[in-house]
Amino acid sequence: DGGITQSPKYLFRKEGQNVTLSCEQNLNHDAMYWYRQDPGQGLRLIYYSQIVNDFQKGDIAEGYSVSREKKESFPLTVTSAQKNPTAFYLCASSSPDTYTDTQYFGPGTRLTVL
Amino acid sequence: DQQVKQNSPSLSVQEGRISILNCDYTNSMFDYFLWYKKYPAEGPTFLISISSIKDKNEDGRFTVFLNKSAKHLSLHIVPSQPGDSAVYFCAARLGNAGNMLTFGGGTRLMVKP
Numbered sequence: 001d002g003g004i005t006q007s008p009k010y011l012f013r014k015e016g017q018n019v020t021l022s023c024e025q026n027l028n029h030d031a032m033y034w035y036r037q038d039p040g041q042g043l044r045l046i047y048y049s050q051i052v053n054d055f056q057k058g059d060i061a062e063g064y065s066v067s068r069e070k071k072e073s074f075p076l077t078v079t080s081a082q083k084n085p086t087a088f089y090l091c092a093s094s095s096p097d098t099y100t101d102t103q104y105f106g107p108g109t110r111l112t113v114l
Numbered sequence: 115d116q117q118v119k120q121n122s123p124s125l126s127v128q129e130g131r132i133s134i135l136n137c138d139y140t141n142s143m144f145d146y147f148l149w150y151k152k153y154p155a156e157g158p159t160f161l162i163s164i165s166s167i168k169d170k171n172e173d174g175r176f177t178v179f180l181n182k183s184a185k186h187l188s189l190h191i192v193p194s195q196p197g198d199s200a201v202y203f204c205a206a207r208l209g210n211a212g213n214m215l216t217f218g219g220g221t222r223l224m225v226k227p
Binding site: 004006009031035040041042043044045048050088090092094102103104105106107108110 | 118120123148150155156157158159160163203213214215217218219220
């Protein structure tokens with residue numbers, strides 16, 4: 001059945017290490033997004049991609065990088081340059097073919113820096 | 115500068131009563147608004163939406179009202195059920211910015227049995 005998968009669900013990283021979070025969708029959506037949620041706060045946009053091989057910075061892109069080599073996949077790398085990486089990371093996708101443009105979310109990855 | 119605000123971080127309601135969650139926005143160019151529901155450690159799930167050309171949209175127990183002149187929208191849940199306990203986010207879309215959504219900070223709803 002169709003949906004968005006994120007792996008792993010929990011991830012621990014030592015300071016100074018890069019780590020890559022996976023996001024895969026089989027909804028045939030063109031657009032994909034990465035958000036970050038901190039305790040008691042809303043979702044903040046990190047990066048988004050409207051089409052394969054193209055992506056744009058969101059509001060808080062510093063210390064993160066992405067790639068979009070396939071329509072189904074939009075991995076996010078949290079680099080050692082990200083000063084406060086501990087957070088809950090959410091991936092979403094949407095199809096621009098529909099007026100509603102509803103974004104559908106994956107289950108999230110909780111990243112903890114030790 | 116927050117363009118979408120949910121000023122109540124939490125709300126407690128008795129089961130069977132009405133829950134009203136509020137959201138204010140500042141950008142008059144937003145043309146579409148959505149409400150998402152989120153349980154802890156899970157991704158948000160889409161609940162209901164409304165276009166800026168409407169003032170009301172209803173889906174079962176959920177109704178969203180939009181007051182464009184006041185730049186205010188609200189989500190009504192009637193009757194509230196304990197399973198509705200979650201964090202609710204409102205989001206707004208800029209018509210000329212593709213699918214970009216701006217989210218509010220969320221309101222935690224607690225429905226007491």
